[in-house]
Amino acid sequence: MTLPRATLRLQLHHDFTFDDALAHVDYFDALGVSHLYTSPVTTAQPGSMHGYDTVDYGTVSAELGGETALRRLSAKLHERGMGLVVDVVPNHMGVGGAHNAWWLDILEWGRHSAYARHFDVDWHSPDPALRGKVLMPFLGAPYGEELEAGRIELRFDAQRTRFVVAYGPHVCPICPADYAALLQSADRADLAALAASFHGLTTQPDDQQRAAHARDALREYVERNGTEPIDFVLEAYASADPVPRERLHKLLERQHYRLAWWRTATDEINWRRFFDVTALAGVRVERHEVFEAVHRLVFRLYADGVIDGVRIDHIDGLADPREYCERLRQRLASLRTEPPYIVVEKILAQGETLRDDWAVQGTTGYDFMNDVGALLHDAAGAEPLAAAWAAISGSDASFSEVVLDARREMLAAYLAAELDHAARALHRIAREQPATRDYTYASIHRSVAQLAIWFPVYRVYPVHGMRTATDNHYFDIALDGARRTLPRAYRAALARVDAWLGASAPASDAERPDAGAKATANAAGGADTTATSAASNASTRATAGGADRAPHATANANRHGNAARSAADASIATNGPLSHTLVAQRTALALFSQLTAPLAAKATEDTAFYRYGRLLSRNEVGADPGDFARTVEDFHAANQLRQRRFPHALLATATHDHKRGEDVRARLAVLSEIPDQWSATLRAWSTLNQPHRRNGNVNSPLGSTDWAPGPEAEAMLYQTLVGCWPPDLAAGDEAGVRALAERVAQWQLKALREAKRRTNWLAPDEAYEAGCRDFLFDILAPQRRDGFLHELETFVARIAPAGVSNSLLQTTLRITSPGVPDLYQGTELWDFSLVDPDNRRPVDYAQRAAALGDDPPSARLAQWRDARVKLGIVQRLLALRTRAPSLLRDGAYLPLAVHGEHAARVIAFARQHGDERAVVIGTRLATPLLEDSALPLVAADRWGDTAIELPPGFADARWHDWLSDASPTIPRTRVVAVRDVLAALPVAVLSNLAPKPKTKTKAT
The missing domain is CATH 3.30.1590.10 (Maltooligosyl trehalose synthase, domain 2)
Structure with a gap:
């Protein structure tokens, strides 16, 4: 298996092609990544800026340079010992237009x-x-x-x-x-x-x-x-x-x-x-011939060695993600001797884990982004900030309550047809049997709607049409909510819907124990069958830790899979309605799953995130704003779990889908440490900017909503400005402030429409939107440089050092935690981007290449505003991964105890593989220790007696700090004073391995 050491995500389009990427391979190599990881390379709608609207799975996009240019890029990467991972979109194609x-x-x-x-x-x-x-x-x-x-x-x-x-x-x-x-x-x-x-x-x-x-x-x-x-x-x-x-x-x-x-x-x-995007039509990749057609190009490129791994987009849209992953692994494994590298885009709810039987290396990293993001927040700020938001919004609703309201609205106004399809599929089942034919469509529709509204995760993943124990854990939560919401008269219908959706086999089929193995449902549209059961039983279910076993099962699995398809077809032909009932149930279950997944995404990420503004740094893809903060122990536990189950999953802190850039979130997290100060600031700014409100009484008290932008949108706007204000921007820089205002205006329009309060995408209120834009440009106008602009700049300057400390910790943890660190294009320098398209702006790679160097990151801290310190940390830690690939890829993860006055403000762990060792130490929740400091570095004397206890055997070695080039001595007591190891930077990575003169090491 070509396991990436570190990946770098590139968004390809007609203005950044394969040859453009090729021109920067020297930089990517020098930075230290082992693999480029690209957006889809198949032919998309003309002019597509993302590639997810594929119109031809069989050809490489000519706009990106075509297959010749792709092979040219791949060859250059392989010459450098690097590799290529590509995004695959099996769930949907671009439709409309004239090209599909x-x-x-x-x-x-x-x-x-x-x-x-x-x-x-x-x-x-x-x-x-x-x-x-x-x-x-x-x-x-x-x-x-x-x-x-x-x-x-x-x-x-x-x-x-x-x-x-x-x-x-x-x-x-x-x-x-x-x-x-x-x-x-x-x-x-x-x-x-x-x-x-x-x-x-x-x-x-x-x-x-x-x-x-x-x-x-x-x-x-x-x-x-x-x-x-x-x-x-x-x-x-x-x-x-x-x-x-x-x-x-x-x-x-x-x-x-x-x-x-x-x-x-x-x-x-x-x-x-x-979701609700009419330009993208769902593909039935669960059908054998469709699966082959969708992946034919991918299989050829993989067999030819052009690509080295795949990232699967929107896995939850598929009828059966588990079966798909298994089949994909089998097919890829049959083409090359080494097992394939596969990761999936999967949003995990709080407490949810990726299923073990999916035969993938893990997720694309949203779960890590949530873990590390929550670590940066102070739990003590949750209640005061919630109270402040309640005062602003006029509601004390929790985030979960906001989501429930959004789910109800999404079903009624945006996903009504999808709900209807699922309900009708179940109603057809009811009509097939005399005992159930009097369950009305309306009663089934209401039951399905309530189940979907209360569903706590994206979807279930049944095996052979039956829900697993894990599925039932989540389904029972939805059942409980539906029972409490529906009138008693509908509970019988709800119970039948529960049974049809995988709680039990059809009564008439229960007498035939082989029935469940003879047919599986596809998505809506017919009673087709696939080879799920037999192929699953015949294959070796390779998880991340045992993926190398998969190739040995491929031939048998394909043989048994064909047999299963034939058996299923024969079963339907000979047994008639009984088998059709089973197939209909599984079809309904697939439709229900393909309803709850987009409902969860649309209600949470694309609605509630723009309605609930306690602290926007927690309103991020893969996160739950209600889960405000995580302890160091929580973070360690998540890392240890990943190390055991999916040690080669991607670790992301920025993506093409993020709502706010990684450094925006890191800065906003500081507000959790100063909730009272931030609340007072919000009130002061609201008063200061009252004269610029539009469309109503400009003297309206905080809480009234008869003006633009309104209290909630105004409060979110202030958070956004604080989060994305560039470190080197001065209030008197008219051109710079204007450019920022244009970017924020683009975010603001999207945020207002996604919130769906006073405007939306279906029926925009252009007058209100114009009032909001005018308000934004008024408060950022040049004449306000001594008023609001000065206040904003001053406040950002006050919290920026703590935000930078958070950023450097986040960067360090991403590269040293169990998993494969992923860098989103350009974020090796500061990432103060907002939601797309802002996070997909062109990247100045020449600037980044010029920032590479041999000097330690600590030498760059004084000039932290230029972000070279962040890039230096990325370069140094990727060099450590190159120097000792097994240490951070396979090494044991050892949480370290921290004692003393400020123990809660330190996170520390060790990695060990054989005789290779590393100790990672970082500063968190540093705001009280950074008062009056212009640098993102806690003064040594403020640490007091805070110390870290190292494991046995860690004292007898020569240590090198890869971030400062210091050579600290570990006392025999194995107790290290934080003031000594964090004297040069807010983070340190000590190792008994010293850097070697730079030589190229192939990705392993």
């Missing part, structure tokens, strides 16, 4: 398309207008308005020889079964002759072949005569006049899609989306 061939084929041929079962489309919609059709909710206004305005047009695509309906960038093919009527409408003999070859066409596969031959004749005609004759056809359907407009409408009504206003998607969409 699979999707366009579905629009053209409907249910009989070769790709009809590649997507989660419900072809049996209860709405007659959608039965057998795909909803296309991409119109900017109601269908009738757009049709009458002439913005829906019939066109002829000469390059592909097909008629299409075009709306802006969106293209919808006309079914060839309608070509005969289209060609005849021109009233030309030559076109009428061509029409004859299209007569009588249906959507059946044989007729699709006949249509292809008829198209060849049409292509030859156009090549001879040009497209001018075809213009007569288009004129017959031009929508400027009522008669041709009605003809166009009737043509559209005959197609396998329904063009609709974008607002209809919430209630009527009949295919699975990524």
Whole structure:
């Protein structure tokens, strides 16, 4: 297995291509990372800035440079002993537009398309207008308005020889079964002759072949005569006049899609989306042929040695994440001798852990980001800050209560169609048996809704259609909430829904013990089966610690998997309704899981995080703001658990999805140490800026909401300004302050719409939004340089040293804790970014390369504002990982006891592998010790008698501090005074290994 030593995440797009990355390989190598870790490399929608809207899984993006450039980058990395990990997006594809061939084929041929079962489309919609059709909710206004305005047009695509309906960038093919009527409408003999070859066409596969031959004749005609004759056809359907407009409408009504206003998607969409993003359609990767098609390019690149590992995006969107991971590992393992490196993007709730049977190395690091972020917060600040927020917002609701309200709203206003799909799947089960057919759709719908609202984690992960004990732990929490919320009359329906969602097998199937092994459900859209059970039993379930066993099971697993598919199909064919009931249950369970996951994300990350403002540094992806702070013991326990279960998981503190940059959060965490001072500051600033409020009584008391931005949004704005104010920005720098205001305005608009209080994405209140923007620019106007701007700058300067101390600790812990440290592009210097797109701005790699050096980070502390001290720590600690890869990769993790006056302000642990040792020491909650200090360093005399106790055997060695180049002596008592080891920096990493002259070490 090519285990990364450290990764660096790159966001690729047309302005930062493979060749752009190639140009900086020398820097990445010198910094010390072993692997680049890129955003998706497959072909995405044109102009995509992220790559998650894949339109062609089979090709490398030409906008990124194509496969030749990818191979060029890979070859350069491998020359340096480095590697390449790529992001894979198996859950969804970009649709709409004109570039997804699979999707366009579905629009053209409907249910009989070769790709009809590649997507989660419900072809049996209860709405007659959608039965057998795909909803296309991409119109900017109601269908009738757009049709009458002439913005829906019939066109002829000469390059592909097909008629299409075009709306802006969106293209919808006309079914060839309608070509005969289209060609005849021109009233030309030559076109009428061509029409004859299209007569009588249906959507059946044989007729699709006949249509292809008829198209060849049409292509030859156009090549001879040009497209001018075809213009007569288009004129017959031009929508400027009522008669041709009605003809166009009737043509559209005959197609396998329904063009609709974008607002209809919430209630009527009949295919699975990524969350509520209608431009991304869910892919049925659980189907064997779809799995192979989605990964064909990845498998070829892996087999050729171009890529060395994969990161799986949004694992919770899949019908069966466990089965997917297992199958992926088997396929990759069959292509190379070493086991594959696989990590998954997974959001874990408080107390939740990644399942052991997923056959992956671990997560992409959100869980570590939460652990280390909570460590930086002072638990004593939780209650005072909560009280201050209650006074501002007028509500003392806890974060969990805010989330519950958001969940209710999301189900009703944003995910109503997804809830309907899950409820209807269960209602179909009810109708199959006499004993349950009187459970109404309404009672089932209410039960499913309440279960989803109260569900405490993203989803369940059943095995063979049955919930596990872990699943039941979380499901029981949801059941309890639903029982307390629903009227007693609905409890019987709730109990049946519980049983259907994996609590027990169907009663009629329970008598057949083999039934559960014969079929597994796929996502919505049919009773297809996959090889989950037999493949799972045949394979070796490789976890991070035993992944090298996976290749030995591959051949047998594939054999048994094929047998399982055949057995399942045979079971359904011979046993009829009984097996169909089982399949229907598993389909419903998949739909329920694919409802609770986006509901959790939308309600928490994209709504509640923007409504609850106690302290925004805890409102981060993967975190629970209600879980305000963690103790040192908590952090140690999390590291030890990861070391035992997933020692090669990624460790992240910044990502392309973060809400606030790692150094924004580190600075805001300081407010937890000074809650009273911060509360007083908020009140003073609110009073100072009252004259700049908009749209109401400018003298409104704090707590009134009849003005823009309103008390909650204003308080969050102040936190944001404090968090992201650049260290080197002066209040008198008009251009610099203006640039900051533009960035914050972009964040503010997104925050207001995500909060969904007074404006939202569906129905924006532009007047309110403009008032909020005006308020922001007024309080940051140049004339306020001696007023609010001065106050803001002064306050930031006061807490900045403690924030920097937090940042340096966070950086150190990420690189020395069990796992694989991941650097998000550019964050080796200060990361005061906000939510995307701010966190995806261009990176100045020349500046970073120039900041590399041989001097110790401690020598850079005095100039901490330029961030070179942070980069120096990254460079030095990655050098230590290169010098002794096994020490920080596989070494034992030993929490160290700290005693004395300020023991709570120190974290310390040791790593040991054979004779190699390291001791990591860091400062936390340092604000009281940094009073009046311009440096992020606690003066030695303030530590008093605080000391660290080292393990036995750690005294008899020569020690080197990799961050200061000091050579401390460890006394035989093994008790080390903190004032001695933290004299040069707020962090220290001591090792009995000294740096060697720089030589290249291959990634292992």
